[in-house]
Amino acid sequence: MSEFFTLLKGGNKPSLLAAVMNTVIAIMKGIAFFFTGNVAMFAETMHSIGDAANQYFVFIGSALSKKAPTQRFPNGFGRLLNLVLLGAVLVVGIMAYETIVEGWHQLTHPVEAEGFIISVVVLSIAIILEFAVLYKAGKEVLHEAGVKGGIMAPVTTSFGHLNRAKPATKLVFMEDLVATSGGVLALIAVLIAHFTGFLAIEGAASIAIGLMMFYVVMKVFLENARGAIGETDEQMVNHIAHVLLDHPGVRDIKELEVVKEGEFLHVETKIEIDPELSIKEADELQDLLAQLILSQPSVDDVLVTFDADDGETHWKHLSTRPESLPPLREPKA
Template sequence: MSANGGTKAIVAALLANVGIAVTKFIAFLLTGSSSMLAESIHSVADSGNQGLLLLGGKRAKREATPQHPFGYGRERYIYAFIVSIVLFSVGGLFALYEAYHKWHEGGGIEEYKAVPVVVLVVAIIMESFSFRTAIKESNHVRGNQSWVKFVRRAKAPELPVVLLEDLGALVGLVFALFGVSMTLITGDGVWDALGTAMIGVLLVAIAIILAIETKSLLLGEGAETHDVAAIEKAITEGPEVERIIHMKTLYLGPEELMVAAKIGVSARHSAEELARGINTVEARIRAAVPTARVIYLEPDIYSAAAASAGTGTAAHTAVPGSETEPGDVAGRAGG
């Protein structure tokens, strides 16, 4: 996923939310509408979330260290997970708390009655531009996937987070407009409380979805099926490797995939031929899947008899005059 596209969408959402938050809060001070207060806090939370995503993206670019030899790419997942917590607690739970009090206190909007409606309509227009930017940037990398699959399968968290936040913001604004309009028409503040509660439920639902998807990335996800197939083809399509004994993949960050595989090679290869062959295979893997930046290939001598006997996939006959196994003679190679 394009990091630049994600950053552009985040900045667009941040600028929109800062402006919207200020206008909503002014409208709340003038009218006392709980829906406007809930939406104000929602926009403040969203602004903070976009700041967290930008911070995570910046920190993820740090160079690898001895303590963190694979770098800091997954830090973007950590900040995306924090975003879900902020959205749940600051946005969703606060809205539900405010709805509860407004429901019991009642009271309509007595002054500046047109202000919240105007503010909400303007906010919907501004949020629509932010949402449009997120959609446009996502389409560059979404391919033929549905939107649901894109959110679930994306390895870079920024665009899915911004998409869900902007969608939630637009729907929340509609809920707020409904609550405020019905309160102005009926003079009953219960409608305002209902709109606030709807906003709270919406934000909690979005936060839970984000938390579930980001948790999966934090735990570690492997490559998609088509990328696994491309890597397997790249390994076996040349004469260097007889078969793949087993292989595992893991995303170290949104744009960095680790590939670790034990490969079956011919026992007739010299160490020099083996090393040259592994380098060739690594080059094919990177050409097939550019995100495969960390590759470990362990050569071994495959034994069908050992595999069928359940004693392992490598040959276990010791080399005469040696304490090592044939697979260990070649050793491990990778780049």
């Protein structure tokens, strides 16, 4: 049990913050729905409950994925995060279904809700809180991508660097983007229904929120299904190829694999070197290159093997280094 709580300290912090915040928001919205019966408020309550449950799963999964390899599981637990996220999206999927069903009922058989002021106040507060979580998640996206920006960068520049964020951070960002957008949509629907009497708009808003939730479900499911199987990170393959070929001791790259393991990357490479090097020199070069690769973003495990240079060029698909990656890093002394 003590190991479990120790691992929790290394869990994804944005997901924990988002989970706690969405729990508070879900309680607020649930109370408001109880007193008003507003369908748009019901949709937002389901959305926040789904997000909170999902993000608690993500936090625990990200923590457990950092558990050290054991004799029974020698490859470690990195992909456990992908499996947890696959399970977590089922919760959001169920909530999305309930949201759409309730929205359809309101759309086809509109019922006037009570407590207009309560709905507006609660939704306004929820939008502010959800935007705060979105902003924090955006900052974490930029941090994990190694990118600096101005005060608005977390909600502008972060979109272009989502592919470099950890799976848990990416999920929190996407969920709270949808949550903030859904809150604004629900608020607009409540205002229109109150001032125009067009009650069906609340049902339409509920359906739209449910569909946005389903989008997150499909996006997260597909990404983590690939991660659970073991997906190559093409950008980091190119990045590490640059790192290796820039070193004077490397003649060529024969093989290079960079596989996502949850939040981290596993790297295996076979490198061609000068066949005249002594065993000691080759051993020192192997250690140096391993440390160089380990110092790159998100790399947690590396295996470097050597082969004698045969005079042929094997690595021919080196492309221009993408701007979305951080600068090349040197290993710490």
